[in-house]
Amino acid sequence: MLNYIMRRAVAMPFILLGIVTLAFLLTTITKGDPLTAIVSERQMNNPEIVAAAKARWGLDRSLPERYVIYVANLVTGDMGTSFVTRRPVSRDIAARLPATLELVIAAMAIGSTTGILLGLLAAYYRDSVIDQTARLFSLFGSSVPIFWLGLALLFVFSVHYHLLPGPGRLDARLTPPPSLTGFMVVDTLLAGNPAAFKDALLHLILPSLVLGWTVAGSISRIVRANMLEIMEREFILTARAKGAGELRVVFRHALRNILVPVLTVLGYTFAYLITGAVLTEAVFGWPGIGSYAVIAARSLDFPAIIGVTIVGGMMFLITNLLTDIAYVFANPRVRLN
Amino acid sequence: MAMAIIRPKTMRRRLPSWVSPSFVIGGAVVLFWLFATLFPHWLSAFSPLDLAGRRLQPPSPDHLLGTDALGRDVFARTVYGARQSLPIAVLVVISAVLIGTAAGAIAGYRGGFVGAAIMRLVDITLSFPAILLAMAVAASLGPGLGNAAIAMVVVWWPIYARLVRAQVLEVREREHVEAAVAAGASDFRILTKHILPLCWTPVLISATMDLGQVILLGASLSFIGLGARPPTPEWGAMISDGTVYFYNWWIAFGAGMAILTIVLGFNFIGDGLRDYFDPRSSK
Numbered sequence: 025m026l027n028y029i030m031r032r033a034v035a036m037p038f039i040l041l042g043i044v045t046l047a048f049l050l051t052t053i054t055k056g057d058p059l060t061a062i063v064s065e066r067q068m069n070n071p072e073i074v075a076a077a078k079a080r081w082g083l084d085r086s087l088p089e090r091y092v093i094y095v096a097n098l099v100t101g102d103m104g105t106s107f108v109t110r111r112p113v114s115r116d117i118a119a120r121l122p123a124t125l126e127l128v129i130a131a132m133a134i135g136s137t138t139g140i141l142l143g144l145l146a147a148y149y150r151d152s153v154i155d156q157t158a159r160l161f162s163l164f165g166s167s168v169p170i171f172w173l174g175l176a177l178l179f180v181f182s183v184h185y186h187l188l189p190g191p192g193r194l195d196a197r198l199t200p201p202p203s204l205t206g207f208m209v210v211d212t213l214l215a216g217n218p219a220a221f222k223d224a225l226l227h228l229i230l231p232s233l234v235l236g237w238t239v240a241g242s243i244s245r246i247v248r249a250n251m252l253e254i255m256e257r258e259f260i261l262t263a264r265a266k267g268a269g270e271l272r273v274v275f276r277h278a279l280r281n282i283l284v285p286v287l288t289v290l291g292y293t294f295a296y297l298i299t300g301a302v303l304t305e306a307v308f309g310w311p312g313i314g315s316y317a318v319i320a321a322r323s324l325d326f327p328a329i330i331g332v333t334i335v336g337g338m339m340f341l342i343t344n345l346l347t348d349i350a351y352v353f354a355n356p357r358v359r360l361n
Numbered sequence: 362m363a364m365a366i367i368r369p370k371t372m373r374r375r376l377p378s379w380v381s382p383s384f385v386i387g388g389a390v391v392l393f394w395l396f397a398t399l400f401p402h403w404l405s406a407f408s409p410l411d412l413a414g415r416r417l418q419p420p421s422p423d424h425l426l427g428t429d430a431l432g433r434d435v436f437a438r439t440v441y442g443a444r445q446s447l448p449i450a451v452l453v454v455i456s457a458v459l460i461g462t463a464a465g466a467i468a469g470y471r472g473g474f475v476g477a478a479i480m481r482l483v484d485i486t487l488s489f490p491a492i493l494l495a496m497a498v499a500a501s502l503g504p505g506l507g508n509a510a511i512a513m514v515v516v517w518w519p520i521y522a523r524l525v526r527a528q529v530l531e532v533r534e535r536e537h538v539e540a541a542v543a544a545g546a547s548d549f550r551i552l553t554k555h556i557l558p559l560c561w562t563p564v565l566i567s568a569t570m571d572l573g574q575v576i577l578l579g580a581s582l583s584f585i586g587l588g589a590r591p592p593t594p595e596w597g598a599m600i601s602d603g604t605v606y607f608y609n610w611w612i613a614f615g616a617g618m619a620i621l622t623i624v625l626g627f628n629f630i631g632d633g634l635r636d637y638f639d640p641r642s643s644k
Contacts, residue, residue, distance in 0.1 A: 028637060037514050039484070039485065039488070042481065042484075043485055043488060043489070044486040046482075046486065046489075047484050047489075047494075047497060050494070050497055050515070051497050051501040052501070126466055132486075142516050143634075161639065163422070163625060163628060164621075164625075166628070167573065167577075167621055167624035167625045167628055168576060168617075168620075168621050168624075169581070169584075169597075169600065169617060169620045169621065171581065171597075172598075172600050172603075172613060172616070172617035172620065172621075173617075175600065175604060175607075175613055176605055176610070176613075176617065177619075178607075179607070183607065183608065205412065206423075209392050213453055239396045252468070289547050295490055296490075296495070298490040299492040299493070302490075302492050302493065302496075303492070303581055303584065303585075304583075306584070306585060309602065317493060317496060318496075318585050318586075320500075321496045321497070321499070321500040321586075322500075322585070322586050322587070324500060324501075325500070327494070329497050329500055330497070332493060332495075333489060333493045333494060333497045336489060336490045336493040337488050337489045337490075339490075340488050340489070340490060341488055344488075
């Protein structure tokens with residue numbers, strides 16, 4: 025087991041290098057000129073300013089040179105300077121990452137609980153109205169444009185009925201708590217500010233609900249399919265014969281045996297959540313790395329674009345590794361050799 | 362996954378086996394949007410680009426989905442939006458299938474250094490969250506629907522490469538391939554005549570469903586501002602307009618419903634195809 029994790033850990037830098045190289049190449053070997061993002065149109069006619077800007081941002085060097093410098097800097101955690109914020113990209117991302125993680129974790133919690141319960145119900149009441157409703161619910165979640173769903177829910181719950189707050193993480197009239205963890209819900213609690221905590225929690229509901237919905241569907245389908253198979257096994261019959269209640273049969277006997285496929289889909293879901301988070305953050309004005317990526321892409325802020333892309337790829341790799349490790353705990357028979 | 366409907370015997374005899382409820386519903390929805398792509402002027406009397414009346418009118422019998430901030434008819438723009446999304450999705454999926462099949466076939470049949478290199482590229486590409494990679498490529502190519510389409514092909518081809526490679530690896534071992542090798546057929550002939558024809562079923566199912574997913578991603582890119590340029594009537598861009606005119610919900614409504622129905626439609630068809638080709642998968 026330890027051996028396996030070690031080997032994966034050794035392979036990681038190589039995969040990371042691949043990710044970095046691909047992100048760098050795809051954003052540089054194109055006709056887009058990063059200079060347009062730095063120098064205003066009028067100054068473009070002034071060769072001195074253009075040359076100075078080129079030298080300032082290292083654009084006068086050849087592509088291989090820039091690549092080597094970028095990778096060398098990246099090893100020390102330096103992702104360059106954003107064209108737009110004029111701050112180090114790594115610091116921008118670090119400041120915004122907790123907001124995204126808070127959103128993704130909340131969405132994951134909502135999505136997996138709903139998905140698993142729905143899948144269990146659908147399998148247990150197979151082909152019934154419940155099953156068909158669950159199917160529609162999951163199909164809707166995977167087919168609806170998430171940015172439109174977010175907009176619609178904002179309109180209904182925030183604008184029309186005033187039940188939930190609008191975009192953002194915290195009401196503008198409240199003073200944000202000192203950032204200790206970066207998680208607004210945790211920070212407000214640590215600051216001992218119940219009013220702000222309640223507000224932060226309310227702000228989190230809609231975006232995490234929207235994001236969670238998109239993944240609840242795929243989780244419920246996997247749970248359903250696996251439950252149908254497990255529920256026909258003989259040990260279920262045995263459990264029932266011994267007089268175990270239906271709740272006990274489903275949760276103690278059956279659910280445990282589908283943990284491995286469920287873990288796989290949860291890990292896979294995470295990558296999908298990052299994709300969804302980009303759009304959710306854009307709609308809800310959520311100050312995470314997703315909205316950072318959107319701003320960067322709109323303003324051709326290449327250092328920021330490459331930085332976010334690399335971080336997204338890294339998050340995916342790490343989740344995959346964690347998923348694999350979780351297998352071992354879920355199923356001792358997996359020895360990972 | 363299909364609805365497991367136990368059909369009465371009489372029905373089973375009358376209908377061909379590919380006619381499932383999901384296939385029919387999905388087909389009807391997609392046919393409607395295909396019709397809108399080909400003959401949008403039959404569905405809407407208004408032009409998607411010209412002033413149609415007072416600006417920001419709520420829905421009324423005259424303007425079924427109201428008018429937008431420039432006084433354009435939202436229903437007309439929704440209908441004409443199919444002309445952007447549908448052809449691009451078809452183009453993207455076909456390109457991704459062609460590139461992915463070629464790469465996957467080489468990787469599966471030849472293996473070796475080239476095959477390994479292709480598959481590492483596939484692994485790395487697939488380890489990016491799709492939208493981030495598409496955004497990076499689209500941004501560096503510059504905004505525009507064509508560039509967004511290229512970005513989506515870059516993101517999508519590895520999925521087919523992986524799919525086709527797995528198929529080729531399996532089919533390659535079958536006896537008729539061995540026979541073709543013994544008969545002295547060229548590698549190209551073996552691949553195109555003896556292996557690939559047996560690999561297309563999962564590709565077809567996946568491609569059908571991906572049509573919907575590509576429409577979603579394309580609309581997402583436009584929503585972010587990396588796809589269609591104004592005044593093009595494009596669904597993602599229309600929803601983006603809706604975020605500006607927040608209180609005028611109808612501006613984004615048609616576009617949202619359009620994406621939802623067409624993606625659902627392709628999902629239903631894909632489900633139906635899977636049940637037809639692989640009845641065991643339906644539970």
